[in-house]
Each structure stands twice: as structure tokens, then as C-alpha cells.
Amino acid sequence: MNFRYPYGHVLYRNLHLSYPLITHGKGAYLYDEKGKQYLDASSGAAVANIGHGVKEVAEAISSQAKKVGYLSGMQFTHQPVENLAEQLSKLLPLADGKVYFLTSGSEAIEASIKLARQYWVERGKEKKVRLISRDPSYHGNTLAALSVSAREHYKDIFRPLLQESTKIPAPYCYRCFCEQEYPDCQLKCAHELEKSIKKLGKETVSAFVTEVIGGASSGAAVPPPEYFPIVRQICDEHEVLLIVDEVMTGAGRTGKWLASQYFDFIPDIIVMGKGITGGYFPLSALAVEKNMVDYISKNDRNFLHAQTYAHHPVGCAAGSATLDFIEKNKLVERSSQTGLALMESLSPFISHPQVGDIRGKGLLLGVEFVKNKKSKAPFPRKKKYVEHLILKAMKRGLILWPNTGQADGINGDLILIAPPFTITQAEVERIYSYLGEILEEMKQIG
Template sequence: MALTDSEVELKISLNQEAAGGAQRASAVFPKFPASYQLPVAASGDGAWIVDTEGKRYLDGSGGVFVAILGHSPAGVGEAIAAQAAKLNFAYSGDFTTGPQEQLARMLTAIAPKGIEKAWLTTSGSTANETAMKLSRQYHLLRGSPEKVRIISREHSYHGSTVGALSMTGSLPRRMPFEPYLLNFPKISPPYCYRCQFRADESNCVLQCANELEIAIKTVGAQYVSAFIVEPVAGAPLGGLTSSPAYMRRIREICDRYDVLLIVDEVVSGLGRTGSWFGIEESGVTPDLITLAKGLGGGYLPIGAVLAHERVHKAFEEANASVVHSESFTGHVLLGTAGVAVLEFIEKNDLLEHVAKLSQYLEASSARLADCSLVGDIRGRGLVRGVELVADKKTKRPFDRQERVSERVAKAAAAHGVLLLTGNGAADGVNGDTVVMAPPYVATETDIDLMVSALEEALNEVAAQI
């Protein structure tokens, strides 16, 4: 039924009111309680976002590691629009497309040697879910139907779908949905700040790696399909890194027991560490690599799974189809966005810029250690995590009810800087982290502002406790 002029005017008025920040008029299902009102983003430029009130925010987390090129990078949106004007959709069961083929070639060209195929998905969750399904089918095709369990690490995050959440080790994210989740084993991460072995760092990381072998033997190697690991962790573990020695030991153990190694590069991949992949410094080649977030530059939801030749050859030799798909698998616009993002990184020498800026961020962040709330500072590349503690000497975490990391992030936002928070890493419930992960186009001036805002926020919250 057509609306009258007065009804149209009323709807426009309500929309404008909502756009001005009046959440009461919103029809969006709220993520947070009604008392928590979000500003309305209106525009962006480089490392900055501007809301409808004209306030500027330095995007110190790139959204959630997504806007790796910052906001409105030249040429990316235009490439997507040009493709949309020619072809908006072609089902991957009927067609392949030029953009999908080009992105697959570009991704496999920069991947570790032996990675030869790419599968495009719509998120990091679906990328990890796809990797889980490929692992299952790989073992089925090779005559090992009992290999169904995937080992992952405590406090990890691999996605929000049921399969990906089953692999996730972050208890705050799992707890509401435990009845739905698969029974996948978890091992300790190489969390040297809270090393359960009370060893020095070199022994700590290797003992954590050896825990994988213990878990495989406990479950039974004949039942273990894969192990999934993040080279650099996101918010829950606050930038925790896995050393080259750790990754090499993990690879040895996986090979010994015919277990696939899935490396989750959703956070660390595509230049975040100054290299195309976080796994590169170890020299280890995974069986499957998952990507997402920055691959679409924030323009479109996108993910990808990169497969080693040993995986896809199992399908080729059996002349078998992959029993998995999404309606938007290999979407033509996803391919276009990914190609434009990779070309932007190469054209602007962003890997080199990230490597230099990472050193500056590491040096600048060191002064945060003087704050009474800071227990540990860690990370790699343009991921720098700060763990907050109630007592520096004992490393006692804050009670989760105090929401210290959220309070710090809110204070930083008041100073015009957006940061990520994580929780639960200390003991599964308690523990606070704040993460800095600026876009690759950030400058040293942006880094100075980001670190200064976090320092002020930390001191402000410390004064309230």
C-alpha cells in the first residue's frame, strides 16, 4: 500500500533521528543493552572514522582487524562498483568467474610453496568451518573415516558458527552454546606470561607444543583429523604469538600422526606482520590456511581457504567433489574485492611500510609497562596486546565483573581512539586484554596518538580502582 506524503515525511524524520544517534528509534536488534548507545558512523578517510556528530576516531583496531587499508582506499570501491555493473552474481555450481580465478592465482602465488588451490568463503567463521569439512573429507578419501576430531588451543577464537565455535577455546564465547558444540580437545597455548610449566620461554613454548602429542595419544591418533592454530592471536589472548620453534615442533607432530595442520591467518595474514603470512617466519608449510577480515578491505564479508597440493590431490585422485558449499561461495564481487585489496597492498608497498611501522609501534608501546594496570605487552607486526592485571607481582587478574578492559577502551574512545578488548584468558573467566591493530596506512603520528590515548585511558581507569 502506498504511503501518504505525511507518512513519508514521518518515516524520513524517524530515519534522520536514528542517524543522529537516537537509538530508541532503531529497528536494529541491539548487540548491547539499551543503556549502551553507539555513535553512528558516517564517513571515513585513511585510519580515521567520523560519526554523525562530526567526532573523529582513530581506528586503532581496524574495526576488528578488517579495515586493513583504512577507510575509502583509492580504487577498491571503484573496482567493486565497476564489476557490479557488469555481473552481480553467478552461482559457483554453474560458473567460475574471472575475479574468482584471478584472486585464487594471486593468493596461491604469495602463499608458502605447495599451497596450490583457494576456496572463497564469506567470513573467517565459514573459512574455518570449510577447513574443518575439507579435513574430514580428506581423511575419508584416504580410508581413515574415524579421523573426525580437531584439536585446538585454549582461549583461541576461530569463529562463531557451530563448527568454528567448537574449535574455539575462548570460554566466554563458548559457554552459552556448549550444548550445541562438538567435543573437540583443547591444549594450552604458548602463553609464557602465565606458563603452567613455570619454565623459561624456550622450554615453555616447546612443552606447550609437546602437549599436542600428548593430546593426540590420549584421544587416539586414529581419531584425530587436524590441529588448528593462530600464529598471532586476536583479542582473547591479546596478540599472543607462536614462535618459529613452536610451529616447527607442531608441524613435526602433525606429520608423525597423519594430522592436518590448519593455520588460522584470519588476523595475522595478508601483511599484518609485515609478511604476507604470519607463518612465514617459521618456514613451516601448513596443509590448510584460512583467511578473512582484511581480504575484502572491509567492503565485503569475505574469507578463503588455501589448500596444499597433498589435500586437493586426495580429491583429484578419487575424482571426488567437495561436499560443501554456500550460496555465495566464490562470489564474483568477493573475488573483485580481494584482487583490488592485494593490488593496493602491492602498489603502495604496504608490506614494507607495515614492517617499519611495526618497529615503531613496538618501541612506542614499551612505555605502557609503567602503568600500574599493565602486566604484559606482547604481539607482532601491527598487533600489540596489553594484558591488564590487578597485581603486577602476582599477575592476579581483575575479576571479570569489574570489566576493566571495557572501561579502558571506553576511556580511549573518549580520547578519540578505538581499540579492541578481550577477556577470559587468565583462567577462562577472568583476565583482560586491550589490543592495538591499526590499519596498514597508519602513520607514526597516528601511532603516537593511539599509544598516548591508551596510556591516558589506563591511568584514568587505574585512578578509579
């Protein structure tokens, strides 16, 4: 059977690719119908954080589905949502956190934008509607999430449908927008926020939407330590809410429960997804402090964002079982420690003529490729550098996550290496050895 368009009835995500059919997974490995083994060094899209085939999570899902598979969040509450909200709120840096569950990261970003807007309306600041976000960035593919993202090839033909946010440069030090080095740059990228707020008029700005440690958009770029304290202060001074997108970085991916916890600040709205169920069920969440919700409640209103699958009982049961598994196996600590080992093992690749930078935290690492190391000039997009690399990796049974366009909106090639937190030292060495072979072959492509 040929699993590619136009065969069968699936509208495939890529219409030009023959897909392997995966039958099962175990730990860091996936297996296809022909018995080929794949080392999942990207956890899919940085999702399968606890590895594949975890029976505790499968059993929690099955057990909850047998009890009750669906309840409307408009009509009932249930133990899975009460439990997960309590578990999560203990892990978040919020005083008396309140958590709202949805299904995808994009939806949770949309909901956070709406919550910010409603918060200002409830406080009588109805002009506050504008959003500021960063370039590069990625916050999802629904229309509002795409509008705050800077991923040009996803936006291109949809631009007439989008309501663009104002973009400021991300703290992407390898390609610093002011062409300076930290600390000489004096964090100009953070201070751009204030300039934008002043330009738009602070009375019109609702929120700043930001990744913390970059995801695929900037290949795990880590901001300098002062970045978020400066941003927090600017947001406070100008009454702008700070929404952090921890969809990829949350749930221990960067070696702390949240990437925000590497920095000295408290966000207003925290958005999570992916890792909170390790992909066993689609579940995302947004969390805020009670005092924000109080403004809505005092006006005798509700948060005006209803979705059929909000607070899904099976999703929440999967979330609790995932969090228990992470805690029991000390996987956040393991993400931090194994991340250091993986970074150390990858670091010799910096001498490769096409490797411009290797960066990241915990088990979210990025490798950026360039045509010219000195000038940092990217490969022209038509070379499809990273696509060739991914095919070579797939052939060997190594799964990596690619991204393009980060250098200038069109050009730029990078990979994310983000394996499950359960990965062993032997598997780290396997990633290193496959990557070494692949990079050797890539010299021909350049």
C-alpha cells in the same frame, strides 16, 4: 535519534550501548554524523588494514557489480575469482595452491574442518574425525568454529549444541601453563599436542586447528620460534592435518604476508579472512596444496561444501584490488616497520602499575592488564576493567579492540592495537598520547 535498543529496528550487537552513527571514513579515521573524528586504532576487528575510503577498491567493486553482481560457483567461473586465486596462491607457501572463497572467517574455518574430514574419508581413514585446538583461542562463532575455540563467555549457554575439540595450552608465554620460562620450558605446550593425539588414538584425530600469532584470544601472543616446527613434526608423525587460522594475522597484519612465515614450517590448510579485502566486502578463503584435492578428485567426488556466496565475483574483485593496493604501497613492509615504531612508543607503559605485558608483531599488538603485576592476578571480571578503558578511549575518539577472559577462562582484560597499515608517525604518537591519558585515569578504577 537514539541509536540504541529498543529504539529503531536494528537488533544491535550490544543491547546496552548507545552507538555513534558513522557517516564516512578516510585513512585511519572515521567520522560520525555529529562530525566527531575517531582514530581507528584497531581497524575495526583488525579488518580495515588498508584504511578507510580507498577509492581503487570502491571502484573495483562498483565496476564488477555493473558487469555482473552475482554468479553461482556451481554453474560458472569468472575472471575475478581466477585472478584472485592466482594472486593469492603466489603469496602462499603452498605448492600449486588451490583456493576456495567464502564470506566470513567462521565459515572458512568450518569449511577447513570439513575439508580435513573429507580428505581422510577419501583416503579410507574414516575414523579420523576428532579435532585438537588450543586454549586460549578464537576461531569464530558458528557452531564448529566455536567448538574449536576456547572463549568461554561465547560458549557458555551453547555448550549443549557444541561438539567440543580437545584443548591443549596455547603458547601464551606470559601465562605459561607449566609456569616456566622459554627456553627452560622446552616447549612443553607444543609437546602437549603429541600427548593429546596419543590419548585420543592417532587413528581418530583429523586435524590440529591453531592460530599462529594469537589474535584477540591471547592478545597477540607470539610463540617461540621452535613451536611450529615441533607441531609440524608431531602432525606428520601421527597423520594429523595442520590447519592454521590466519583470519586475523593474514594479509600482512603481523608484518609478513602470513604470520606462519615467521616460522619454519608449511601448514596443510591455510584459512584467511578479514584483511584480504580490508573489509570492503565480506570475503574469506581456505587454501590447500593440489595433492590434497587430488584425493577427492580421484574418487570422482567434489569438495562437499557448497554455499550460495562461494567465489563471489564482487568479493573477489574487491580482494584483487586490495592485494594490488597492498603491493603498490608496500603495505606489508610498512606494517612491519610501523609496528616496530608503535611497539617502541608503547613500551614505556610497561611501568604502569596495571600493565602486565605488551607484545605482538607488526601492527598486531596486545596490552594485557593485571591487578597485581607480581602475581599476574587479573582484575575480577565484575570490575569490567577493559570495558571502562574502552569507554574512556571512545570518549576521546580512539578505537581499541578489547578482549576478556584470557587469564583463566573468565577473568582477564586486554586490548589489541591494530591500526590500518597506512597509519602515519603522527597518528602513532596520537595513540600513545591518548593511551597515556587513559591509563592515568584507569589508576582510579583499579
